[in-house]
């Protein structure tokens with residue numbers, strides 16, 4: 500399945516994430532792709548809100564993984580931007596998350612592509628300068 504959504508503000512991207520979070524099933528893994536500043540973290544914050552997480556969600560850039568237990572399902576937020584080698588993922592025990600009962604989001608997932616489960620949902624966020632500063636095209640592939 501391939502679906503394209505367009506948003507015109509951070510709030511719209513957040514709201515789209517909220518819907519994903521509300522519908523997410525145990526074991527969902529989402530790969531978030533797109534350049535720096537496109538809105539991967541904004542979308543992640545929406546998903547967290549949709550899962551019922553109220554504590555602030557920030558990018559776990561220096562820890563690779565941040566876990567939130569307070570929502571409807573455990574939520575694992577990875578940002579692998581600074582990962583040097585996919586083997587660093589072993590150290591954070593990614594298998595429990597990728598093949599567990601929670602919801603996993605991986606920002607910069609292409610850097611650890613080989614480790615992602617086969618049924619990973621791919622979400623790509625892109626800008627289009629011709630459509631304005633706050634325009635985003637969000638492509639969901641599952």
Ligand code: ADP
Nearest residue numbers: 507508509512535536537538539540541633635
């Ligand atoms: P990333 O995690 O991809 O590096 P962030 O989510 O941290 O990006 O930042 C995205 C930035 O883009 C934020 O400053 C946000 O306010 C801005 N922005 C502008 N328009 C949008 C939009 N339509 N959707 C998401 N973010 C947007």
Ligand code: MG
Nearest residue numbers: 539540558606
């Ligand atoms: Mg980010």
